[in-house]
Amino acid sequence: MNRAARATIDSSALRANLRTLRGACDARIMAVIKADGYGHGIVPVARALADADAFAVARLEEALSIREAGMHNRIILLEGLFHAEQLALAAQLGLELVVHAPQQLQMLESLTQSHRYPVWLKLDTGMNRLGFEPGAAAGLVRRLSACGAVQGPIQLMTHLANADDPDDATTARQVELFSDAVGDLPGERTIANTAGMLAWPESCADWVRPGIGLYGVSPFASKNGTDLGLRPVMTLVSELIAVKTVAAGGRVGYGGAWTASHPTRIGVAAVGYGDGYPRHLGSGTPVRLGAATGRIAGRISMDMITIDLEDAPDAKVGDEVMLWGDGLPVETLARLAGTIPYELLCGVTRRVAMRVV
């Protein structure tokens, strides 16, 4: 079945972004492909990024889909296991577990089976989300090392809360707190997400964990991915299914939120919030019609948008309409919608057909 709204995923851009990010830090790369590869499709993303040193996912099912696709790369479960029932599958899939909470430690300590899980001990250096008190690191490493279900050495991680703000001193404090806490414990270290890699070289450590940058998108509010030498991976398009002229004074769409000040050609494209194009986008938001620009006129509907074609005089039914992608950064759309590009990318819905090129 053909759906109007569709996305292309540029695997050569994914590979190029991986290379670019490798240049930012002299560290091994854990490619973060959680949330279905930030909405790009986890399996095609994993295939394109197979050269990464490891993958990082949030859920066991995500790891399963990578293994089912025949890939044997190292996989780290960023939130570890939620329940003891997941232990057997995690062992079978050969996953590495983040241990961030007492119940996960106890789960491993109570095991009698012979499998040994590689473990990443997560310390909370200021985000106040997941992780143990930094001061407890040495003691926890001792307990984990003594545990028959754990494969040493224990690896060490933390997560940065404010790395996307290059002027915020929180990051330097987090890095210092982490370094002090892990001291000369054995095991590899990882601190940085994309923003850490690009703005805080002291956060690079042995491993880095880029997510958003791999998809060609900037983690910084004031920059786009292209400013950082990255290439956008996802292009979201649809097509015009109707074009009409609305008389002066005519109001367009639900609530009549946009009024024509003069006779105006309005195009209707088959995409809406049912595809993940956010309803928060207001009139004036740009869309691309070839080299021309159209502007959203009126409210976003579930399956349709209405576009002022004033500056796209040649636009006609069947023409492609680009919502974001190469030349129309998803960062721009996120700013206009009052959100971050992560949310727009992850929010593309299942009915949008993804074509990998």
Ligand SMILES: *Cc1c(COP(=O)(O)O)cnc(C)c1O
């Ligand atoms: C999502 C995530 C990342 C990747 O962050 P980006 O900002 O997308 O680079 C890294 N580490 C952890 C623990 C994460 O949850």
